[in-house]
Amino acid sequence: MNLQVKNLSVVLGKRQVLDAISFDIEPGQVIGLLGPNGAGKSTLMRALNGHIAAAGAMQLGEHDLAAIGPAQRARLIAYLPQQRTIGWRLSVRDLVALGRLPWRAFGQRPNARDESAIARAMAMADIAPLADRVAKELSGGEQARVLMARAIVQETPLLMADEPASGLDAAHQIMLMQSLKRLAAEGRTVLVSLHDLTLAARWCDQVMLLNEGKLAALGTPETVLSDENLAIIYGVTAHRAQDDQGLVIAPVGLRKASTGG
């Protein structure tokens, strides 16, 4: 399903947090959502998921996202909020299983389809060995993987994850991006906000760069994460290298933006 956004604007209080964002994304891709702190990455995801009021048009396939209710939205969009909340002492398995709620009728027990989705998501997030542990007692990185599995298990056409890589060790960051790639290969759209430029450059099919609520650039990592954009938008200089797997971008110093505003 194509994700089409036209003139999406969000005002929180008196601040224009998103300013006339428009894009059209074909399915089957991992889209990296990048930008400095406060650029509007989380707001964009929250607006797409109906958590905050937004002006403009949002369309997923033939569905108008502003017009559908929570139950239908939950079968179209899985969303991992940045804030990691785990209430009660739930087991990892029970917590991941919550992601199947949108597909279950009231009072219905998980069926075979649910069970296989749960097993698959837990394998993708590399948490199968933690299945019987109390999620609350895991380390921060482990909790992040458990919550990611909860979103994956929803098996929706659009998966949005807000900083799923933060707190993950190097191996699990790579595993995460591999999993997202696999989900995209199944025809899903994966929208993921990242701070690590190399992760974005190597694993994302396209990168969406936000700056001060505006869409600064959208395209392949090579073009969007140019030295110029990094300097203007992030205010950094970076080392870059290319190997047969893709780009490596390591920020190394600060640079004042040359243009004002």
Add this chain to the structure above:
Amino acid sequence: MRLSISLTLLALALFVVSLLVGPAELSSGDSVAGLFAGGGEAAAIIMREIRLPRAILGLAIGISLGLSGAVLQGFLRNPLAEPGVIGVSSMAALGAVLVFYSGLAGSSLYALPAGALFGALLAVLILLAIAARQGSTLTLILAGVALSSLAGALTSLVLNLSPNPFASYEIIFWLLGSLKDRSMEFVAIALPLMAVGWFLISLSARAIDALSLGEEAASSLGIHMGRARFMIVAGVALSVGAATAVSGTIGFIGLVVPHLIRPLTNRMPSSLLLPAGLGGAALLLAADIAARIVLPAGELNVGVLTALIGAPFFLWLVVRARREML
């Protein structure tokens, strides 16, 4: 499931014991005969008009309190939540107290429950109006606490202004909570309302499970937050409002029971609902039986007993299992 079956058996056993205990010295045989036709005239009256309504109310009010505590703790993701915390019980109490004060209590049997229900309903309308504007769980807790304090203050004001010591005494006594001398009419008023409340609460099972992950995650799992909030607040208000209307305020059951039962479940908030209701019934029936045995003259109020045992027990629970509370 096994837990629910055990608790059902326990509650039923206590229900039967409740029928057999009282100041009138009836043998078990006379009691059974009195309940199911036959038997002496006196036995039939005692059983059908005194002990049966008392046992039914103990069961139903216990379910209401346990269920409300469990659903509120799940909904607010707060182990300290209980029906009192959203102000419903204290507003119901205020409504009843006003009926006493105005002297309407003597005019009709229905005046007192009606006043309490009106108070509970008013609490719900205020809470929903506030929650609908703001829409966060925290707002609901804060509004509930404010409402509770206000109702408490107004109740004190009524006591202050009450025309004679006897009226104050009557009010205070009612506030202490009791199941004594409640007739079948009380059952007929309260039970249907409580049942509707239980039904509304049971509809929120999915919502409280999803809310384990926070409000945004729950909403992204397809939970209509506004609807869930309405069902829970209305369900708690109906069941606890009706309970308070006939029994006065009975504290601590809604708070303690979910904590007692939670470690026996898989900790999923929805799987706590039924066992907490049954556990609440068992605990209130047991407390009401104890209240009759400790002081056979029948002047010990069950609300006093539940608070007297409940509060220290809760403290012990907190000290023993601080980390396990959630």
